[in-house]
Amino acid sequence: MSPWLHRIDPIALQFPEFSLFGMTLHPAVHWYGVMYLLGFGLAWWLGRRRVLQGRLPGVDAQAFGDLVFYGMLGVILGGRLGYILFYDLSAYLADPLQVFEIWNGGMSFHGGLVGVCIAAWWWARKHRLHFMDVADFVAPLVPPGLGFGRLGNFINGELWGKYTGGDWGVIFPHAEAPLLRLAPEQLQALHASGALDRYARHPSPLYQALLEGLVMFVALWWFSSRPRPRYAVAGLFALLYGSFRFLVEFVRVPDAQLGYLAFGWLTMGQLLSLPLVALGLFWLWKSRSAPTLQPVPAPDTAN
Template sequence: MPVLHQINPIAISLGPLKVHWYGLMYLLGFAMAWWLGRRRVRAGRLPGVDDNGFGDLMFYSMLGVVLGGRIGYILFYDFGEFLKDPLLIFRVWQGGMSFHGGLLGVLVAIIWWSRRHRLHVFDTLDFIAPLVPAGLGFGRIGNYVGGELWGKPTQGTLFDGWGVVFPRALPEPFASMDSATLRTYFDSGVLNAFARHPSQLYQAALEGLVMFCVLVWYSRRPRPRFAVSGLFALLYGCFRFLVEFVREPDAQLGYLAFGWVTMGQVLSTPLIVLGLFWLWKSRSAPTLQPEPR
């Protein structure tokens, strides 16, 4: 049975101040990463680093997520519009963040931080990897609450009769209707034809919950260098590649090849390759031993 999406994206409204659920999801993701990271630091999983050093790592990583995510979105998904209007990159309130751009931003931050602390970059990456999925999961929930990045229509497929009707994805005149009128049409069954995959929730489950459980379990004891990072890259690349089959491609890009290849799949393929390579490389790599505080 389809569900009508009618969630207010604004969590708190105090006069001109409006706090969106998407922003709160980001905060929850960072809070979860901070909590888990401090536990791992105190368990000695990053020898020679104290709470202050970890705080610096988290700060620079957060900058990498935000700056890299925004710049990556512009370069990967909206470069044509950026050339027409360069100030577009600063209009973050209009939406547009890229995981792959955020990942590159975090990598830059980690490389810089690791060199300052004289640590092997992959020791830091292996430490950080289990902290990331919670943020991915909360972020995708934020996408769902905001009614954005929806999936493909389910009507006429194996999933017929299932899905979510996203008001922002509806054609006119439905897209302009108020919530009460839209509810009336939905209850009559007229809008069932516009039900879509809640791909945001699929990603929240796979990239968030499943990856979090697997990586925390896998890293519960010391693993060879490259192993945890490799598993992260492999899992994310595979999960993102698969979900793209039921996710609506970005309107400004569409499909890039063969009538089904999306930008998300193109960007995720190198992660799958890197993940396999790093896991193979970990077989002969040293294992960093913890130094509990």
């Protein structure tokens, strides 16, 4: 077994360049954006199924569509602002136009979570629903988007892990200064000879796609397949995500502009995940004495 050389083109579809107001534009569809669309689309499809089953009483498919739209805005705005505030504020202050370059990555889950919570709270208030009932409903719909997002990170060749110290893993040319100026043919030849094996790294985005995407989705979808007490589903979501993210950070290289925050191993991702673990445990404890929302046929069911 030998390391795999990362050579994925982050652009899914390239359009002809054109000029506009004296600027030369290179329009393209990036895989990173496609992953987000897949995540939102699957969340809408899964959520609509449960709405029609009456899992969110008093809410029809149209109202749920509004929730998805607000959630999309919360993810994008919250995720971008969260990344800027938590990870790289000085760079964006120096070049504010970078804020719009979402296709290059730079999204924070924790910021996106805050954005979604604000959107869900506003929507719940508008429809006179308990916020935690909405949070419990939304929680199982989120992991597929997390998984697709991490696949987008992997396609971009970013958020790489530490060296494996073995003859397996993934070689990320953009992570290695000596490889940055090499032509693709040179990289391929060196890879075939085994000269790049020492650059093999943990594909941490794939670890996160598996844990935060697939494993969390299976666990939460099964757990929420029957009515649970208020706080329980959202609590399990927070506990699982916080735990998985904390663990994967041990093999992931911290952001260069931040490094380790303390103890020679604590990263910003771990620091932001600890409150989620605590919140998840608190909500699970609180669910023991909370009421259980029972399904009521949705208005669309008869159509």
